[in-house]
Structures are given as structure tokens and as C-alpha cells.
Amino acid sequence: MSVVVAYKYAFNPQDASVGADGQIDWSRAKPAVSEYDPVAIGLARTIAGDGEVVGVSVGTAAVASSMAKKNAISKGLDRALVVADDASAEWNATKVASALAGLVRRVDDVEVVLAGDSSIDEGARIVPAILAGHLGWPCFQDVLGVQKTADGVTVIQAVTGGTRTIDITGPAVLAATSDAVEVKAASMKDILAAGKKPLEEATADEVGVSDAAVTVTDRSRPAPQARKNDIRSSADAAGLAGELRAAGIL
Secondary structure, three states: OEEEEEOOEEEOHHHOEEOOOOOEEOOOOOEEEOOOHHHHHHHHHHHHOOOOEEEEEEEOHHHHOHHHHHHHHOOOOOEEEEEEOHHHHHOOHHHHHHHHHHHHOOOOOEEEEEEOOOOOOOOOOOHHHHHHHHHOOOEEEEEEEEEEOOOOEEEEEEEOOEEEEEEEOOOEEEEEOOOOOOOOOOOHHHHHHHOOOOEEEOOHHHHOOOOOOOOOOOOOOOOOOOOOOOOOOHHHHHHHHHHHHHOOOO
């Protein structure tokens, strides 16, 4: 059995800065594997057994660089398959997910595809579901744990008010919570070993990319809202709380 992990190599927004004009300066930001993805890799390792854990990723040419390869594989992957195309910087989630699906199809005997809780740069949490749609598989998010069974896997999923346990007998896409497993930092030995493991590149034509298009016609900043300057004394705290609840703020 092979377990596939979809990961993203992207700039960390925490390293970016916003100027007075509202423009984002990425000049000091460095690309890295999204911080949620090592959780998915760690979860994949717990269920792969003697099988391999394969990483798949779509990104610019940087995703196939030696640095990106070591960064990703050192976290527990056996090998990686990537689409390294600078044009992907302009792709929408549907196109990215379709390319990821094409990469998954190049891996033999896949039973589970894992992803992190969200990507570090966009955080939309929609790619796993679209990826599952392209594969024709079910998708489960907020996965707290996965156990291998004789017929497939058992998933523990967080839901409102608690958890639920799901027995899955076919292939599925799972998005792990950020605390599904404890992640350990890669050692120098892991990083050096990662440099010797394979990373295969595929072109967009080879994996097949959806032609779904999204055109952004305009962008604007939120209109400033005038402050009410409604100042109350501490004696009126209960009344203020009631007004805020009535307004839907609390």
C-alpha cells in the first residue's frame, strides 16, 4: 500500500510585511513546506506500514529545487512527485487540485491521500475536497487520527460537540487537524538522507490540468466604518452586554 501526502512549498506570510499603501512586501519571506503538512506526513507514516509514503506537490520551479526537496522529504517522505511550473503561480484551486490528482494517479496502489489542515499562505481549506472530486473519492476533513484495518482505514474525525469514527473500505482523501500527531524537527541526518531520495518532475501536460478559469475583475479595501464613540460607565456593563448580544456581536 502507498500513502500519498499532498504538500505545498510556499512563502510564510509571517515573514512578509505590509506597507502603508497596503501592499505586501515578500522580499524577506523564504519558501518552505507549509507548517501543517508535516502533521499529514507524520500521520501517513503511522499507517503506511511497509508501504511507502509519497509526497505530491504543485508549484513554481522552486518546488523541484534541492532545498525544497530536502525540506519536504526530510520530514518523512520516501520520495516525491511534483509539477514545477512557474505558470502555476496563477492557477486557481481547481487547476492545482487537478494537477495533484494527476500526480496521485502516477503512484501505484494508493489507498489514502493525506493533506494538512490548510495551506500556510492561503488557508482556504478547499484543495483536498476538490482533489477528491477529481479522483472520484470521498473527502473527510478535521481528521484527528487514522488506523489501518484489514479492509481499509478507520478515521476519527472531529465534529461539532465531539468526534465520530468512520470505517472506510475504499480510497479516500483525508485532511488532518494541526494536532493529529506530534511533529519532530528533522535532524541533520534526515536532511542529508533526503538529498539522496528521488524526486520526479512531471509536466502540466503529462498530469492533465483543468481548464477551469477564474478572472478577478477588481480588488478594493474595506470601506472605513465610523466609530460610534458610545462611552458607558462600569455600572452599565450589563446593559451594554445585552445590546451587543442583540446586535449579534456577542
